[in-house]
Amino acid sequence: MKTKKPSLFTQILSGDFPRSRLLTLLLLGVLVYLAGAPFLFSGARSLNVAATICVFLVLAASYDLLLGYCGIVSFAHAMFYGIGAYGVAIALYKLGPSWSALAIGAGAAIALSAVLALLIALVSLRVKAIFYSMTTLAVASAFSALVLRLTSITGGDDGRNFRLPEVLTPGFRLFEAELWGTAINGKVLSYYLVFACSLLLFLLMLRVVNSRFGRVLEAIRENEFRAEAIGYRTLLYRLTANCLSAVLACCAGVLMAVWLRYVGPQTTVSFTVMLNILLMCVIGGLGTMYGAVLGVVIFVIAENYIQVGLQSLSHSLASVARLAKLFHPDRWLLWFGTIFVLSVYFFPSGIVGKLRELRIRFGL
Amino acid sequence: MSTASTSSSAATLADPLAALPGRKTDLVPLLVIVAFGLAAMPLIGSSSTWITLTVAALAIGMMLFIMASGLTLVFGLMDVMNLGHAAFVAIGAYAATSIVAPINPWLTSESTVQNIAAVVVIALVAMLVTAAVGWVFERLFIRPAQGNHLKQILITIGAMIILDQLVLVLWGANQMLLPLPASLRGSLLFGDVAIERYRLIAIGVGALVFAGLVLMLQRSRIGLMIRAGVENREMVEALGHHVRRLFVAVFVAGAGLAGLGGTMWGFYREQFTVSIGAEVLVQILIVVIIGGLGSITGCFAAAILIALSTNYVSFLAPDFALVSNILVMVVILLWRPRGLYPLAAQ
Numbered sequence: 001m002k003t004k005k006p007s008l009f010t011q012i013l014s015g016d017f018p019r020s021r022l023l024t025l026l027l028l029g030v031l032v033y034l035a036g037a038p039f040l041f042s043g044a045r046s047l048n049v050a051a052t053i054c055v056f057l058v059l060a061a062s063y064d065l066l067l068g069y070c071g072i073v074s075f076a077h078a079m080f081y082g083i084g085a086y087g088v089a090i091a092l093y094k095l096g097p098s099w100s101a102l103a104i105g106a107g108a109a110i111a112l113s114a115v116l117a118l119l120i121a122l123v124s125l126r127v128k129a130i131f132y133s134m135t136t137l138a139v140a141s142a143f144s145a146l147v148l149r150l151t152s153i154t155g156g157d158d159g160r161n162f163r164l165p166e167v168l169t170p171g172f173r174l175f176e177a178e179l180w181g182t183a184i185n186g187k188v189l190s191y192y193l194v195f196a197c198s199l200l201l202f203l204l205m206l207r208v209v210n211s212r213f214g215r216v217l218e219a220i221r222e223n224e225f226r227a228e229a230i231g232y233r234t235l236l237y238r239l240t241a242n243c244l245s246a247v248l249a250c251c252a253g254v255l256m257a258v259w260l261r262y263v264g265p266q267t268t269v270s271f272t273v274m275l276n277i278l279l280m281c282v283i284g285g286l287g288t289m290y291g292a293v294l295g296v297v298i299f300v301i302a303e304n305y306i307q308v309g310l311q312s313l314s315h316s317l318a319s320v321a322r323l324a325k326l327f328h329p330d331r332w333l334l335w336f337g338t339i340f341v342l343s344v345y346f347f348p349s350g351i352v353g354k355l356r357e358l359r360i361r362f363g364l
Numbered sequence: 365m366s367t368a369s370t371s372s373s374a375a376t377l378a379d380p381l382a383a384l385p386g387r388k389t390d391l392v393p394l395l396v397i398v399a400f401g402l403a404a405m406p407l408i409g410s411s412s413t414w415i416t417l418t419v420a421a422l423a424i425g426m427m428l429f430i431m432a433s434g435l436t437l438v439f440g441l442m443d444v445m446n447l448g449h450a451a452f453v454a455i456g457a458y459a460a461t462s463i464v465a466p467i468n469p470w471l472t473s474e475s476t477v478q479n480i481a482a483v484v485v486i487a488l489v490a491m492l493v494t495a496a497v498g499w500v501f502e503r504l505f506i507r508p509a510q511g512n513h514l515k516q517i518l519i520t521i522g523a524m525i526i527l528d529q530l531v532l533v534l535w536g537a538n539q540m541l542l543p544l545p546a547s548l549r550g551s552l553l554f555g556d557v558a559i560e561r562y563r564l565i566a567i568g569v570g571a572l573v574f575a576g577l578v579l580m581l582q583r584s585r586i587g588l589m590i591r592a593g594v595e596n597r598e599m600v601e602a603l604g605h606h607v608r609r610l611f612v613a614v615f616v617a618g619a620g621l622a623g624l625g626g627t628m629w630g631f632y633r634e635q636f637t638v639s640i641g642a643e644v645l646v647q648i649l650i651v652v653i654i655g656g657l658g659s660i661t662g663c664f665a666a667a668i669l670i671a672l673s674t675n676y677v678s679f680l681a682p683d684f685a686l687v688s689n690i691l692v693m694v695v696i697l698l699w700r701p702r703g704l705y706p707l708a709a710q
Contacts, residue, residue, distance in 0.1 A: 334529035
């Protein structure tokens with residue numbers, strides 16, 4: 001019998017299809033939206049939303065690699081993201097806007113994340129998975145305290161503004177004419193740089209989790225003892241996954257810095273960012289990769305509208321002071337936390353899990 | 365029947381306890397802490413500064429211990445890691461501020477006795493409130509996720525956010541004040557060393573709580589059951605004891621202790637916001653890790669060690685205070701991977 005050569009499509013997706021028609025539609029929608037964002041919508045704000053989705057897609061997917069596929073909870077993911085962003089920012093700030101500075105910053109940041117991830121894992125992962133969560137929480141908060149304190153290097157609370165190589169600045173024009181009503185300037189170019197890198201990194205992660213390596217990770221998640229008994233060195237696999245995920249988060253940080261031309265502690269190393277990543281992964285569905293995509297898109301949309309919604313609710317409840325306080329826009333974290341806990345309780349498989357269930361039941 | 369058998373076995377062995385492989389008292393961690401404190405002395409230079417720093421560290425360490433003790437017991441007994449424990453600290457401190465107004469005549473009175481009584485009442489009420497919250501918390505967030513670490517971590521972190529936000533809904537986002545009564549303020553002078561009164565009180569209360577917990581665990585029937593439950597839960601259940609109920613009791617008591625710690629911490633700082641809990645969470649976790657999960661003695665030793673390192677380093681190089689805690693943790697874990705005083709079962 002001749003073995004059939006896998007189709008190009010199968011190769012690109014590493015054989016891991018969405019396995020649900022609705023999910024496929026949604027994912028295609030996201031892909032079209034992201035690929036055409038500069039032409040589909042006008043205005044800096046909408047392009048910014050698209051770029052944020054791209055970056056967080058990598059960040060959430062790399063977190064899913066750890067949380068969903070390894071079953072270990074890290075609270076240091078935002079730290080690695082921050083290392084990437086600050087690495088680029090500091091290098092470009094000190095060395096001036098050149099491609100080599102960008103490469104040096106990114107390289108140093110990636111190396112630092114890998115080493116740090118290895119050290120954290122070596123100290124804490126040997127003993128118990130729960131130690132790991134606590135240790136990462138401690139290390140991450142020490143790191144963010146350090147970022148705030150070392151003002152001369154990081155810019156402290158104000159963060160760092162820096163300049164990019166000229167090609168990526170809004171002033172640069174690739175050619176004079178407009179393409180479908182959009183000027184192809186440096187901002188559009190840097191959007192496509194971010195988009196292409198994100199897409200590649202995502203496909204790479206899809207490849208990783210569907211490789212033999214990914215299967216072993218899942219085996220360890222399901223039953224560590226059994227996996228070890230079969231002969232896999234579980235510690236080694238977990239260490240590798242940990243470092244890989246840290247490096248990918250660092251890459252996401254690099255992309256974010258390139259896009260924003262600014263880094264600040266609130267948008268990178270703060271605990272809120274970490275919680276956002278957690279919620280994105282949980283809402284989308286753990287251990288599916290595609291879940292991260294949906295989680296990020298839903299989260300970014302919700303983030304823009306939840307405060308507006310609360311504002312109007314709070315106004316309409318103004319007569320009942322206590323209730324109005326409960327729905328005050330400043331209390332959005334309360335609702336965020338509630339949604340988070342409820343989704344862990346009732347939708348442990350997330351949206352992707354529900355969609356796949358629908359396909360099995362109704363063939364959608 | 366049972367008395368007869370014990371007396372006969374006692375007759376055969378001259379000293380029945382000597383034959384048992386009892387736990388040896390392990391003094392090495394204590395020596396390490398003392399050595400750590402002494403090693404810092406030449407770095408700091410002046411001995412009066414060193415004494416002030418050390419006493420302050422002891423006070424903070426005691427408060428950390430009170431906050432962390434419930435967490436470590438809960439983990440030891442039921443394998444439950446409650447990352448939301450820090451919210452109890454905030455609730456304790458906030459509850460305390462609410463009692464200040466009704467009890468104000470005592471707080472502001474001239475008499476020391478009334479002052480102390482007022483503080484005691486405030487602490488007790490705060491403990492009760494936090495314990496009640498702890499009971500609800502256990503129902504809502506701990507029980508449904510029993511036995512699944514991943515879910516536990518996620519849910520308790522979410523629960524901490526919810527509780528912190530509810531505190532803000534109830535008490536508002538403004539800074540809270542928790543002033544000490546006049547007779548507990550000020551310092552005592554020993555030669556040229558000034559030591560704040562409240563620090564001495566905190567040390568006293570911490571030592572009392574520690575002694576009480578150790579006595580309870582070592583000498584009482586409930587303590588016996590808790591220790592047995594920590595070592596082997598199934599066996600205690602098989603013997604007909606209701607470990608579940610015991611666990612709820614320990615959880616509620618632990619929450620109450622965290623509330624007490626929060627109140628003391630609030631009095632120590634005198635003004636705070638809701639982040640009072642989240643700020644100590646990291647230190648509490650480090651204390652629980654390096655103490656050895658489930659061990660009260662370890663928790664105590666670790667709390668003192670962490671407080672010492674924080675205080676010395678924030679005096680010498682303020683930017684690196686939290687980093688020094690991490691370093692202490694790394695060194696301790698490399699030396700004893702399961703903590704200073706690991707439990708036999710794990």
